[in-house]
Amino acid sequence: MVRGTCLLFRKYGNFVDNLRIFTKGGSGGMGYPRLGGEGGKGGDVWVVAEKRMTLKQLKDKYPHKRFMAGGGANSRIFFFHRVSALKGSPGKDCEIPVPVGISVTDEHGKIIGELNNEKDKVLVAKGGLGGKLLTNFLPLKGQKQIIHLDLKLIADVGLVGFPNAGKSSLLSRVSHAKPVIADYVFTTLKPELGKIMYHDFKQISVADLPGLIEGAHLNKGMGHKFLKHIERTKQLLFVVDISGFRLSPQTEYRTAFQTIMLLIKELELYDEELQTKPALLAVNKMDVPGARDKFQELMHQLQNPEDFRHLFDKNIIPQKSLKFQHIIPVSASTGEGIEELKNCVRESLDEQADQENSASHKKQLLNLRLSNTISYGEPPSNHAMNTS
Incomplete structure (x- = not known):
């Protein structure tokens, strides 16, 4: 018999369980053709799960619902004993804090990722490459994407x-x-x-x-x-x-x-x-x-x-x-x-937990047996045949 129970109760006010937001990765930095310098890569946009976050807080804090990462720095030249063409520093990533239990989808409903645990993260907009030889030293723009944040309580x-x-x-x-x-x-x-x-x-x-x-x-x-x-x-x-x-x-x-x-x-x-x-x-x-x-x-x-x-x-x-x-x-x-x-x-x-643990244990044993079968069933190497 299970005794001594109580329950902590929490009620959400003005509950928000879905948001549509705009994201954009940072543009890359300019390259320097004369000395082969590369521009920095643009920052990425990530959606990150945080334990005490709610979609209402996100909506209130960012009413415009636009999230953009920083741009990469241009290739810089320093004069110190000799001319040096350096790679530009990368742009700063942008992190969008969301509650645990978020499903991230694109405009067409395709699932980009699911955040079921604290600190889970998913990339939603890539930063553009910095200018380099491959791009004729011209930077590329960051990815733009409208995403939907859909909360499914866990x-x-x-x-x-x-x-x-x-x-x-x-x-x-x-x-x-x-x-x-x-x-x-x-x-x-x-x-x-x-x-x-x-x-x-x-x-x-x-x-x-x-x-x-x-x-x-x-x-x-x-x-x-x-x-x-x-x-x-x-x-x-x-x-x-x-x-x-x-x-x-x-x-x-x-x-x-x-x-x-x-x-x-x-x-x-x-x-x-x-x-x-x-x-x-x-x-x-x-x-x-x-x-x-x-x-x-x-x-x-x-x-x-x-x-x-x-x-x-x-x-x-x-x-x-x-x-x-x-x-x-x-x-x-x-x-x-x-x-x-x-x-x-x-x-x-x-x-249910016992059944799941038992099923997981059986699966591990099966994988181990399969692994051993494959290992023991391998034909001897040519070296072993020659030395016999």
Whole structure:
């Protein structure tokens, strides 16, 4: 049993998760044809991950969103006993500080690089060569490039649920923090990050993300703003209201079981790879009247999903079923099941880590065996044959 846990809570204000910026490498310096002097190379532009940086800070500090490296110096001539043609000094590099979890793409959507750890860096605009014999001693201009900085939060666990499923309330209960939570849909319009701190100093990061709606894969509602953030989570924690979900009086009411199937379908339509992530299910609001009976019914439906396909239109039935590692009934209002939820989250992540370590160890052994097979299978050299 894991005890003595708490959670540190952080909420972003005026959240910015993407920026479009202009970058330009520095121009090279002039060469000196008479004495073969070379101009300095222009500086490069790099995107560098920093732990405490946010895209909002970057936007506020550089409102013009233009980043240019320094130009290379011209070839210089010094007179000291004899004439010397020296190579010009290179231009100063430009570094763009961004938060960890940034994906850098060009204007056509091609990925230039991803920055998943502090101090990771990626080159986005090269500096021009300095003037030399190869360029007829004329300098070259630096590369120009418009890039997109796209933040995808990195967390151990991503909360997945439709609006008013109680995700923010659940995170609040786990953390003992008291964020203001309004009683209407789309309460969470920006990501909220928290860290579960265990008694043995183990930390698990949790991302509460903007609520999905039906059609999110088509970018409806918060759509892709939500879905892109769960790409980098290790596991998914589905949160559903035991009483079901209804977005508005104009939309259809969905039971808890239908809600789960719709969530799975939205993930499938956006990116099938998301269905390969380990998943847990928290069935929230178990304090409401009749919740126990509804929970028993839900468990029966989840164990026999094929018997209830008639409840869905064909186009909203997931192609693949998703097996939850743990299903935990909870109440964010009363605290019921919260400790069990914390324990299950940690247990699931520990199992995943063990499996990844085991797979990595097997791969190393396989590579070692292949290496030995190739080594032992090599024919003897000519020298060895001649001396026998």
